[in-house]
Amino acid sequence: MNAFRERPNFIPWPPLLLVGSTLAAIALNIYVPMPLEFSGVKTIGILLIVLALGIDLWAMKTLHEAHTTIMPNRGSSHLVTYGPFGYSRNPIYVANMMLMVGMGCFSMNAWFLLLALIDGTLTHFLAIRREENHLIAKFGYQFETYCRKVRRWI
Numbered sequence: 001m002n003a004f005r006e007r008p009n010f011i012p013w014p015p016l017l018l019v020g021s022t023l024a025a026i027a028l029n030i031y032v033p034m035p036l037e038f039s040g041v042k043t044i045g046i047l048l049i050v051l052a053l054g055i056d057l058w059a060m061k062t063l064h065e066a067h068t069t070i071m072p073n074r075g076s077s078h079l080v081t082y083g084p085f086g087y088s089r090n091p092i093y094v095a096n097m098m099l100m101v102g103m104g105c106f107s108m109n110a111w112f113l114l115l116a117l118i119d120g121t122l123t124h125f126l127a128i129r130r131e132e133n134h135l136i137a138k139f140g141y142q143f144e145t146y147c148r149k150v151r152r153w154i
Contacts, residue, residue: 005075005138007073007074007075007134008072008131008134009073009126009127009131011073012071012072013073013127014093014123017123017126018096018100021119022100022103024111025104025111025112034111035108036104036108041106041108044102045103045105045107047102048099048105049099049102052095055098056095056099058091059085060092062080062082062083063080066078068080072131076134076135076138076139079138079146085150086150089147090128093120093123093127096123097116100112100116
């Protein structure tokens with residue numbers, strides 16, 4: 001049996017990476033401040049945070065309604081291709097990066113911007129690739145068709 005068929009991962013990397021990146025940005029800013037200072041930066045931050053949380057809630061609601069897991073280390077029971085998943089195969093991870101950029105703008109801490117890129121890269125290699133292997137093993141051509149229609153990020 002394909003090892004990816006049952007579950008994509010044993011560790012829920014994306015939430016751990018988000019928390020770790022957030023804490024790292026805060027700690028780095030204490031010791032090596034990198035301020036963001038331009039007009040409207042806090043407003044941009046608030047807008048990005050609200051948008052990111054809205055996408056997250058929409059994606060979680062969609063997964064809940066489809067009776068499949070939201071946890072990135074558990075196996076999917078259904079392939080969800082509608083709602084925010086009709087625009088991005090990974091709307092929660094896109095929202096996580098937007099949230100980090102928004103927190104950086106709101107707190108005027110440029111470390112968040114750098115760490116958002118690192119978070120996204122690590123999420124790609126530690127979670128997304130394994131999740132896609134799980135979905136191809138579980139749903140086959142349906143997932144391949146979905147991949148041809150919807151981009152991985154945006």
